[in-house]
Amino acid sequence: MTEAAAGRSTPEEPWPVRVVSQKVSAWIAKLGWVWVDGQVAQISRRPGAATVFLTLRDPSADLSLTVTASRDVLDAGAPELAEGARVVLHAKPEFYAGRGTLSLRADEIRQVGLGELLARLEKLKKLLAAEGLFDRARKRRLPFLPNRVGLITGRASAAERDVLLNTQRRWPAVDFRTINVAVQGPTAVPQIIDALRVLDADESVDVIVLARGGGGVEDLLPFSDEALCRAVFGCRTPVVSAIGHESDAPLVDYVADLRASTPTDAAKRIVPDLAEEQRLIGQARNRLDRAVRGLVDRESHRLDGLRSRPVLARPEVMIDQRTAETGALRDRAGRCLDHRLTTAGGELRQTVARLRALSPAATLERGYAIVQRSDEQVVRAAGEVGAGDQLRIRLADGELTATVDA
Numbered sequence: 001m002t003e004a005a006a007g008r009s010t011p012e013e014p015w016p017v018r019v020v021s022q023k024v025s026a027w028i029a030k031l032g033w034v035w036v037d038g039q040v041a042q043i044s045r046r047p048g049a050a051t052v053f054l055t056l057r058d059p060s061a062d063l064s065l066t067v068t069a070s071r072d073v074l075d076a077g078a079p080e081l082a083e084g085a086r087v088v089l090h091a092k093p094e095f096y097a098g099r100g101t102l103s104l105r106a107d108e109i110r111q112v113g114l115g116e117l118l119a120r121l122e123k124l125k126k127l128l129a130a131e132g133l134f135d136r137a138r139k140r141r142l143p144f145l146p147n148r149v150g151l152i153t154g155r156a157s158a159a160e161r162d163v164l165l166n167t168q169r170r171w172p173a174v175d176f177r178t179i180n181v182a183v184q185g186p187t188a189v190p191q192i193i194d195a196l197r198v199l200d201a202d203e204s205v206d207v208i209v210l211a212r213g214g215g216g217v218e219d220l221l222p223f224s225d226e227a228l229c230r231a232v233f234g235c236r237t238p239v240v241s242a243i244g245h246e247s248d249a250p251l252v253d254y255v256a257d258l259r260a261s262t263p264t265d266a267a268k269r270i271v272p273d274l275a276e277e278q279r280l281i282g283q284a285r286n287r288l289d290r291a292v293r294g295l296v297d298r299e300s301h302r303l304d305g306l307r308s309r310p311v312l313a314r315p316e317v318m319i320d321q322r323t324a325e326t327g328a329l330r331d332r333a334g335r336c337l338d339h340r341l342t343t344a345g346g347e348l349r350q351t352v353a354r355l356r357a358l359s360p361a362a363t364l365e366r367g368y369a370i371v372q373r374s375d376e377q378v379v380r381a382a383g384e385v386g387a388g389d390q391l392r393i394r395l396a397d398g399e400l401t402a403t404v405d406a
Contacts (some may be wrong), residue, residue: 373392
């Protein structure tokens, strides 16, 4: 079986354009009827025509489709439908081979009311909160003085004027990079997301401000879009949300690093007040001057007190006092030593006198003599010697040798 016979195109047997269109139309027809959610970007009602043409845009992306519906279907489901409204429609995709275009044919159109929109926002809010997009721990602090401020706002809007004028009034040298976008309608979300990416990629931008004036709930819907909230969450640069009035609270307020109640309040948050900072610097300098003067005065008084002390006023007095004390101690030591020597000399003379009184020499000087045998033994009795014994007689002056006769 050849490829052509099997229904496949070949270089030798290519399909005509009509065959390709028919096959594309057949594949698209297999999708069947579907429910579609989108925002009406354009409505075309031709007088006397039974068909209404709508341009349905994705709220979060730059995509759109053409929708055709009978006037009766539109009048039955959404008779007051206007551009920018949110709708849910039941439609079937159709491919028109003659023009090579894709569109949706709707048999039911429902305009999303305010109550349903708020319910959707509340559901989305709970989903984003559960994922941690509102977590305070991940919110970054704004720089004290940003090098450049990125501003995303509507062209020539009051919000842009409020941010620029109030910021420059507070800090005249502030530098802005402003990107003007649509702040409501079906093109708002894609343009804001693109602007966020551009400013977040700019290394010179230190903080990004989303600013828009007040409006109804439908007007502020782009700032509650899920894609925009996730884009803000993914920015590496701190983002300030300044949407609407103080009572307005779109979901991007919860995701942003800082919520400003109004565009004017955002100007007060992103840069300091030059006059206030100069006043604070002056106060700090005055406090520093007073503290330094007080410290110098205290130390001067302390030095004066130290200099007035005698040891520093007349340092020779201390030397004289120590000299006198040293002389007195030396005299005292001399007197003590003389007394000790005198006392010791007297005691020594008394001891010598006693020794001399008890000395055998003193006895001999009184006329006594000491008789000793030849073995040096003192003779105390006559019976201790015999005839012929040699005796030694010691006198006070010299000694004698004698022989015992009887």
